Amino acid sequence: MKLYLNGHGYHFECENLCRLFFTYSPVRRVEAPGETPSENAEPYAEAVINEASHGYIYEVKCIYGGKRVSREEAHPEQSEYALTRMLYEVFAEITGNLPKWGMLTGIHPVKLLGQYENKLGEAEAKKIFTDDFFVSGEKYALAKRTLDVQKPYTKTKENDFSLYVGIPFCPSRCSYCSFISQSTEQAKKLVKPYFDLLLLEIEKTAELTKALGLRLISVYIGGGTPTTLSAAELSALCEKIFASFDMSTCTEFTVEAGRADTITPEKMSAMKAAGVTRISINPQSMSDNVLRAIGRNHTADDVRAAFDMATKAGFTNINADLIVGLPEDTFAGFSETLRETISLGASNITVHSLALKRSASLIEEKLDISSHKDSSLAAEMVNFSIEALTNAGFEPYYMYRQSRMAGNLENTGWAKNGDICAYNTYTMDESSTVIACGAGGVSKLKDPYTDRLERVFNFKYPKEYIDRNTEILERKERIRGLYEQFRKRIY
Ligand code: SF4
Structure with missing residues (x-):
């Protein structure tokens, strides 16, 4: 889609609105107005604010499918809401589409x-x-x-924080994934040096948080797929965390086991013995056909076996991620996946709507994404999940959205018997500090006295993380400076 913007700085929001209605047509901003496309060419839109003698004239137009819709309004001042609302109305009229989340494009x-x-x-x-x-x-x-x-779960104390630890390796790459994760096959050589430096970063982070008087309330080991590590490495990682931090205030310790093809009874027992309280086993789908189409190396039977291993190891709080809008999926397939996941005994079920990032090979390889494009099918699946999970005693407890999601819907985490993941509520509500270790980690420091959130980034890729590890440790020191600033403001 070509988009001409002039007279204002609301580019980001205007582009997001274009993506909402024209999800599969990449937005390209153009410098000159009136690049009218011929029939069947890509859609074209303009959003312009012109100064007038007593305020501003807003002009919005869209040309799409041989139709042209435009609006003009006068406003006393510049307003992001007024301009994006006009754009929304024009897009809704020309496409005949009324997004379920209206003009909200934010992720929270x-x-x-x-x-x-x-x-x-x-x-x-x-x-x-x-x-x-x-x-x-x-x-x-x-x-x-x-x-x-x-x-009730987002009411934390001012010095509380959660620890995130990233393991950016997976057994193979799923076709819809845009995450930085590398397959262990590709990155074999990196795992050992990465792991050693990660333990060092955890140790340094513990020293820093102790010096700042921070209180650890939850731990989340995510990825990638943390269970690509061996049972011995998983034990060593958990032991390092227990040895480095004061764990007496930490009430939740999650490991995202993720892929069934990495789960073994030894790893489950090692995690349980090391003090992990919650794990994730993420089928995404219980249809072998769909699992094959998305490049997973495991079957639905492997997921069943993984649940069995987790239960035998003593885990009762098990999350399962499912995805709406996967290639080859159908309404019947998704509803069966959900029914079986409930009966496998998951106490948390997170229903995602597939978000297609441009880097994912699903798009590059031009796989069949018709189930993603069919927004009414995605909505039907999500509605079914709301009904089925509610009937099974689950409650929704966290939610987020992304751009280019199936049906422009949402991801919702459901839990039963209050067995929620508090860490998820802190990250989605941005109500409490998260300090991250590992490649791709982003520490988000919540100023307890304002709504401000300060971010400190680690390097994205394992190779950079290894080669420039001294810089990572130096960046961690910024956390000290930021906390000192937060505290200075109130004294
Ligand atoms: S398991 Fe998750 S992080 Fe790994 S490749 Fe698949 S989607 Fe990406």
Whole structure:
């Protein structure tokens, strides 16, 4: 899609709105107006603000499918909301599509709803969501339900923090993945030096957080696939964390086991013995056909066996990630996947809507993504999951959105019997500090006295992480400086 913008700085939001309606047509900003496409050519849009004698004239237009829709409005001042609302209305009219989340393009809709409720009350917050942002009644209800369930868990203390540890290796690369993870086959040589430096970073982080008087409340080992490590390495990693930090205040320790093809009884027992309280086994689908299509090297039977190993090792809090919109999937296939995942005994089930990043090989290889493009099928699957999980006693407790998701829907984490993952609520609500170790890790420091969030980045790739490890440790020192700044402001 070609997009001409002029007279304002609201480029990011305008581009996001284009992606909402024209998901499969990459947005290209053009410098000159009026690049009118011929029929069947890519869509074209303009969003312009011109100064006038008593304020501003807003002009928005779109040409698509042989039609042309435009709007013109006068406003006393420049307003991002007014311009994007006009663009939304023009796109909705020309495509005949009314997105379920209306014009919301941000990734934290529940956090946003909570902010409006705190500031303006429940009724006004609802009105803003449904009347101003055009969010559908069903999505408002889901966001509200999630907010109410997660509220008690997001009340943390000012010196609380969570630890994230990243293992950026996977047994093979899934075709929809845009994560930095490398297959262990490709990266065999890197695993050992990476692991040794990671233990060092954990040790240094513990020294730093101790000096700052921070209190560890949850640990999350994610990836990639942490269970690409051996049972001995998993034990060593957990032992390093227990030996380095004061764990007496830590109530949750998750390891994302992820792929069934990496899970063994030895690894399960090692994690259980080391003090892990919660694991994830992520089938994504229980259809072998779909698993093959997305490049996973395991079958649904392997997932069943992994659940059995986890239960035998004594795990009761097990999460399972599922994805709506995968190639080759059908409504019947997805509903069977969900039914079986519930009956396998998962206490957390996270229903994702597939987000297609341009780097993922799913697009590059031009696999069949019709189930992703069929937004009514994706919506049907998500609606089924809401009903089935509710009937099975699950409650939604965290949610986030991404761009280019199937049906422009959402990812929702569900839990039963209050068995939630507090770490997920901290990250999605951005209500508490997370300090990250490992490649691709981003520490997010929550200023306890304001809403500000400061970020400190580690290098993305394992090779960079290894080669420039001294810089990583130096960057960690920034955390000390930032906490000192937060605290200075109140004394
Ligand atoms: S398991 Fe996850 S991180 Fe690894 S390749 Fe697949 S989607 Fe990417």
